[in-house]
Amino acid sequence: MIRTLTVASVFAIGVVSGALAQDAAQNQDDQTDEFLTVVEEMKGRYADGDYGDVKQDLDYLQQLVAQKRLEALSTLLPEPLDGWTAADVQNTNAGAFGGGLNASRQYSKDGEQVTVSIVVDSPILSQLGAIFANPSFAQASGATILRINGQQVVAQEGDLRIGLGTKLVTLEGTATQDNKVAYVESLDLDGIEDFE
Numbered sequence: 001m002i003r004t005l006t007v008a009s010v011f012a013i014g015v016v017s018g019a020l021a022q023d024a025a026q027n028q029d030d031q032t033d034e035f036l037t038v039v040e041e042m043k044g045r046y047a048d049g050d051y052g053d054v055k056q057d058l059d060y061l062q063q064l065v066a067q068k069r070l071e072a073l074s075t076l077l078p079e080p081l082d083g084w085t086a087a088d089v090q091n092t093n094a095g096a097f098g099g100g101l102n103a104s105r106q107y108s109k110d111g112e113q114v115t116v117s118i119v120v121d122s123p124i125l126s127q128l129g130a131i132f133a134n135p136s137f138a139q140a141s142g143a144t145i146l147r148i149n150g151q152q153v154v155a156q157e158g159d160l161r162i163g164l165g166t167k168l169v170t171l172e173g174t175a176t177q178d179n180k181v182a183y184v185e186s187l188d189l190d191g192i193e194d195f196e
Contacts, residue, residue, distance in 0.1 A: 035064050066093045066101060069120075073103040073195060077116055078186040081179075084109040100125070106173070107183070114175035114183055118192055119168045148184045160184060164193040 042057040070091040080086040084107045092102040100122030106115045119125065138145060143156035154161045160180050162169040169192060171180045 035061060038064075063093070069196075070101055070103060073101060073118055073120065074105075076118060076188055076192050076195065077103055077105045078183060078188075080107050081109075081182055081186060107175075109175075109179075112173070112175040112179060114171055114173040114180055116183055116187070117170045117172070119170070120166065120195060122168070125163070125166050125168055146181070148181055149189070151184075151189055153184060162189070164189060167192050167195060 038057055038061055042054055042061075045053045045057065070093060074089045074091060077089060087106040087108075089103060089105045092104075100119055102117060102119045104115055104117035106113055138154045138156070141156070143154045146153040146155050146160075151162060154163075155177065158172075158177070160171040160177075162184065169184075169187065169189075171183055173180075175183075
């Protein structure tokens with residue numbers, strides 16, 4: 001067990017260090033500097049045999065990477081449509097609880113509101129895949145299947161859901177279906193599907 005941890009830790013440190021060395025010159029923001037600082041400190045702790053601290057460092061580095069991914073995911077939320085206002089983006093990292101990453105934003109106009117959410121890395125998405133792959137599953141539960149810009153969209157009880165591989169886009173709220181469809185049309189669905 002200790003030997004496996006040692007080999008895995010050496011590999012992780014080597015991969016992280018190599019990748020960061022190439023990108024360090026281009027990415028000098030505070031989080032990147034913090035990431036590099038933790039990696040350097042972790043090397044020393046690893047050399048001293050402080051494997052518990054190394055594990056904590058690796059967990060912290062994962063949180064920093066998740067934060068960067070959330071920031072990138074947030075950029076895929078649409079700008080407000082003409083006449084609409086947008087609230088601040090809400091980001092959630094529920095990865096530790098099996099919930100994945102979620103970026104959402106609420107849009108409002110004349111008493112209507114719609115919240116657009118993008119979820120990635122959630123284990124539940126693999127279970128929902130059958131619904132999006134086979135429209136008869138969705139229709140059996142009372143949903144309607146729409147085609148918007150060539151993309152299958154599940155409409156149920158006023159909400160719209162789009163499955164994009166391992167990503168899920170949801171539009172909820174009091175806005176009319178036409179306004180929700182307009183927000184679907186404004187999404188960069190290819191960018192969401194390609195998100196890493």
